[in-house]
Each structure stands twice: as C-alpha cells, then as structure tokens.
Amino acid sequence: MNADKAAIRAKEQLSSLLSQLHQGARLPGERTLSEEFGVCRVTLRRAIEDFISDGRLERRARSGTYIKRPMISSEMRLKSFTEEIRARGQEPSSSLISFKKTNANISVSKLLGINRGDDIFQVTRLRLADQMPVALETLRIACSSIPNLTHEDLKGSIYDVFFNKFGIRIMSAKAGITAHNPSEKDRNLLQTSSKTPCLLIKMLDLDQFGKPVMTAECLYRSDLFELQIEVSATIKEARSQKVS
The missing domain is CATH 3.40.1410.10 (Chorismate lyase-like)
Known part of the structure; x- marks a missing residue:
C-alpha cells in the first residue's frame, strides 16, 4: 500500500472509530490502533494530528488523546x-x-x-x-x-x-x-x-x-x-x- 492510500485509509478508519465513541472518550494507544488499522504508527500519528487540527481530537498531558468535547x-x-x-x-x-x-x-x-x-x-x-x-x-x-x-x-x-x-x-x-x-x-x-x-x-x-x-x-x-x-x-x- 502506498503512502497516500495508507493515509486515506487511516483517516477513514479513525473517523469511523470516532463516530462510535462518546464525547470525551479516550482513544486506544497508537500501537493498538496502528495494528488494528493495518498502517504504520507514523501514518496513524499524522491522521490523529489532522483530527486535532480540525478540532475533533485533543491531547492531554500525560494522559492520552481524547475526543474533544464541545465548547x-x-x-x-x-x-x-x-x-x-x-x-x-x-x-x-x-x-x-x-x-x-x-x-x-x-x-x-x-x-x-x-x-x-x-x-x-x-x-x-x-x-x-x-x-x-x-x-x-x-x-x-x-x-x-x-x-x-x-x-x-x-x-x-x-x-x-x-x-x-x-x-x-x-x-x-x-x-x-x-x-x-x-x-x-x-x-x-x-x-x-x-x-x-x-x-x-x-x-x-x-x-x-x-x-x-x-x-x-x-x-x-x-x-x-x-x-x-x-x-x-x-x-x-x-x-x-x-x-x-
């Protein structure tokens, strides 16, 4: 799988996962998700960063990545x-x-x-x-x-x-x-x-x-x-x- 297809796949699968979780839920670790999605951790991390930039996810210090709650x-x-x-x-x-x-x-x-x-x-x-x-x-x-x-x-x-x-x-x-x-x-x-x-x-x-x-x-x-x-x-x- 080339890099572009892997990136698209990671974002699609991550988006699907977010739709199944409630606001404020903590995401599984990057290692778990990369294995589940069948992509490398670098590709997964980029997908997560895109969702953070879009305001759908947030990182919390020493805690993990969470679905962002509404303002x-x-x-x-x-x-x-x-x-x-x-x-x-x-x-x-x-x-x-x-x-x-x-x-x-x-x-x-x-x-x-x-x-x-x-x-x-x-x-x-x-x-x-x-x-x-x-x-x-x-x-x-x-x-x-x-x-x-x-x-x-x-x-x-x-x-x-x-x-x-x-x-x-x-x-x-x-x-x-x-x-x-x-x-x-x-x-x-x-x-x-x-x-x-x-x-x-x-x-x-x-x-x-x-x-x-x-x-x-x-x-x-x-x-x-x-x-x-x-x-x-x-x-x-x-x-x-x-x-x-």
Whole structure:
C-alpha cells in the first residue's frame, strides 16, 4: 500500500472509530490502533494530528488523546456554574481542593468591606462538566455574612447555599477578565497543557442590599470555555452617531 492510500485509509478508519465513541472518550494507544488499522504508527500519528487540527481530537498531558468535547459558551451575566452547565444538558460537579477559615489580608478586606484580620472562609474547588475539569475557582467569603459553611455546602452551587441557608441572594457582581498562564499545579488539576492559556475572571459578588459577600477568582480552560459579551451603544452615543 502506498503512502497516500495508507493515509486515506487511516483517516477513514479513525473517523469511523470516532463516530462510535462518546464525547470525551479516550482513544486506544497508537500501537493498538496502528495494528488494528493495518498502517504504520507514523501514518496513524499524522491522521490523529489532522483530527486535532480540525478540532475533533485533543491531547492531554500525560494522559492520552481524547475526543474533544464541545465548547462551553457562556454569556456574561450573573449565573452559577451549576446552573450554566445544567442548562447545557451536562452534569456539573465539584472536587474540593482546600477549605479553611483564615484571616483577611488588606486587599481582600477592602473588597469585602471588612477589617484586616477578620475571619473569612477560603475555598478552592475544581469545577467539572460531565467529569471533565473546566474551571478552578478560589472563593473568599466574609464570615460576618456567612457565619458557617460545611464540606457538604461546597458540593454544588454556592449561590444556592447563600440563599437557602442564609437568605442572602447575590444580585450583582463586579468582574474583570484577563488572560492567564496557569502554574504547573493548576495545569495538572485542569488537565491541560502548557500551551493552553486560561481565562481568569475575578468577581466581587454583592447581595440584595449591595453588600459585598464574596470574592471569586475563576480560572477557565480556554479550549473548553468561551465568554460571550453583548455590547450596545448608549442612547447618547446612538443619537450622536445619527447626527453625524
């Protein structure tokens, strides 16, 4: 079999295999596939690279090659991760990385409107969609507003806990978005490579009385998550454009 025919055969058989597997499934190893398809590993590897370029496959560091999941597209509005993922027909879950009560430093105390050294809860969670890591979040919550939290509270939506347990409804937030190169530790948790940047969203959540309750630093995988923002002109700008 010449090289061109072998390449076509490898891509056809690989495409057929992908149609039989579910999104997020891990492919068998290259050696197994090359023997099954009857092509050399170099030819198989080129076929895999083509599918990676097309966005159908992805490599994960020290893990293997997987069928790529669809991008999570989120509108820039106040909505919990749990609500966002369920709206897409996926199952949200959390893995608790750390949970402790500590003292607020100067920057956190200014944001939360409390005194330096006041008690806060600091929570770091890995957020998953259908068991796929999507985001790593660190929350800092004023104990003066939320006097007690348990490990059980941190399994789902923190917004639901605030309302159902404490009667606090998050009504608004201030947010900033930047590109971020995650640390090796964070990359390992998110199961992403050093070539994949992340979106860092910093938020300050305010309750129904406009009181700061929580700061959040959320690190999202840019290969799985995109943020959509609707932009419109103000009435004054629209009138100015019409006149000119």
